[in-house]
Every structure is written in C-alpha cells, then in structure tokens.
Amino acid sequence: MGRPAAERREELIELYREVQNCRRCPLYATRTQAVFGSGNADADLMFVGEAPGFHEDQQGKPFVGAAGKLLDTLLEEIGLAREDVFIANVLKSRPPGNRDPQPEEIEACKPYLTRQIELIEPRVICTLGNFSTKLLTRRQDGITRVHGQPQDHVVAGLPVRIYPIYHPAAGLRSTAMLETLREDFKRLPELLEAARPREEPEDEEEGSPEPVAASQLGLFG
Numbered sequence: 711m712g713r714p715a716a717e718r719r720e721e722l723i724e725l726y727r728e729v730q731n732c733r734r735c736p737l738y739a740t741r742t743q744a745v746f747g748s749g750n751a752d753a754d755l756m757f758v759g760e761a762p763g764f765h766e767d768q769q770g771k772p773f774v775g776a777a778g779k780l781l782d783t784l785l786e787e788i789g790l791a792r793e794d795v796f797i798a799n800v801l802k803s804r805p806p807g808n809r810d811p812q813p814e815e816i817e818a819c820k821p822y823l824t825r826q827i828e829l830i831e832p833r834v835i836c837t838l839g840n841f842s843t844k845l846l847t848r849r850q851d852g853i854t855r856v857h858g859q860p861q862d863h864v865v866a867g868l869p870v871r872i873y874p875i876y877h878p879a880a881g882l883r884s885t886a887m888l889e890t891l892r893e894d895f896k897r898l899p900e901l902l903e904a905a906r907p908r909e910e911p912e913d914e915e916e917g918s919p920e921p922v923a924a925s926q927l928g929l930f931g
C-alpha cells in the first residue's frame with residue numbers, strides 16, 4: 711500500500727489498454743468491446759458485479775442498463791456518486807445471451823480484477839451477487855447466506871473488507887429483495903468510515919493531497 715496515486719493510475723491506464731485487446735478466452739470473438747470498469751482510480755470503495763450485459767457491451771461501460779440505474783439510485787441514497795467509487799466486473803467481456811460466466815472464463819479474467827484491486831487499493835469491496843462474492847472470498851457460501859455480513863480478507867496482497875450484497879438485478883425482480891438490498895446498502899457509509907485510516911498530521915510543505923479530479927478515470931468507459 712501507499713504507492714503514489716498518479717503512478718497507480720498510469721498502470722491502470724496500461725491495464726485498460728491490455729483489456730481492450732484481450733483474447734484470453736473465447737468471449738473476445740462475440741463481444742462488441744471489453745468493459746474494463748470505470749470510476750475513481752483511487753477509490754476507497756469498489757463494486758464488483760458479474761459481467762457486462764447487452765448495453766454494457768454496446769457502450770463499453772459497466773452497469774449502464776436497468777440494474778445500473780438502480781445502482782445509481784442506491785448510491786445516491788447514501789450520498790455517493792459513481793465518481794466516488796470504482797465499478798468493475800468479474801468478466802470484462804459479455805457472455806452471449808447474458809448466460810452465467812463459465813469457470814474457465816472466470817479463471818482467465820481473474821488476473822485483471824486482481825490487478826485492478828492492487829492498483830486502486832480500495833478499503834471496502836462490495837461484491838454484487840454470487841459470482842464476485844465467491845471469487846473474492848474464495849468460499850462457496852452463496853449470497854443468500856452471506857449478504858450484509860462484512861468479511862476481512864487479503865486480496866492482491868491488501869487487507870480489504872469484503873461486503874457481499876445482492877446483485878441489483880435481483881432487486882429489480884422482487885420488492886422483498888430490493889428492501890434487503892437497500893438495507894444492506896445503508897451500512898456502507900459506516901463500513902467505509904471504519905475502514906478509513908487515521909488522519910495523518912498535515913505537512914504544510916508537501917502535504918497537499920492530489921485533487922480528486924486528477925485521480926478519476928473518466929476516460930475508462
């Protein structure tokens with residue numbers, strides 16, 4: 711931890727280019743474009759979904775369809791916007807017909823997510839649904855069982871709090887699910903607050919923090 715944000719951002723840009731040209735699994739042949747993820751390259755909070763769907767594949771951005779609109783609303787309800795967080799997926803390419811990601815595809819794509827986490831250095835990773843939860847917790851417990859329960863893990867060599875919640879698409883399917891999702895979402899500010907490092911004394915000479923805008927990845931999808 712602790713590498714300068716500008717340096718990590720540069721490497722994230724290189725990784726973005728690499729992902730655009732990725733052919734590690736057969737999904738490259740059917741995708742319109744890879745969806746790297748987008749948001750703040752130095753975010754404390756990262757969301758990890760499943761895979762791009764039709765609209766994401768068309769636009770090259772994560773969560774731009776109906777589930778994405780719900781995600782935006784839920785973020786707004788806790789006082790956050792997309793620019794404050796980083797949003798990525800387990801798979802960077804769309805599985806045809808939005809079928810479930812296959813184990814070989816997850817395995818092939820995993821190094822990209824690991825590297826994103828290594829470079830962004832989030833303190834809290836909110837996993838959306840089963841696929842990202844199982845991948846990052848390295849456990850087989852399903853989302854129904856573990857949602858709303860923060861777990862401490864080391865991912866990409868970094869200590870992170872993983873917070874599994876239902877996938878927003880599930881919230882679109884049932885009112886009960888939406889209520890649970892909303893309740894779980896409401897705990898995010900408190901988790902983020904608890905995960906923040908203690909304030910370091912300000913150094914008048916060189917202590918001015920990098921402006922937020924400079925570390926945002928608007929160009930990424």
Ligand code: URA
Nearest residue numbers: 759760761762772773
């Ligand atoms: N569902 C996901 O898991 N990811 C997206 O980017 C869009 C929908």
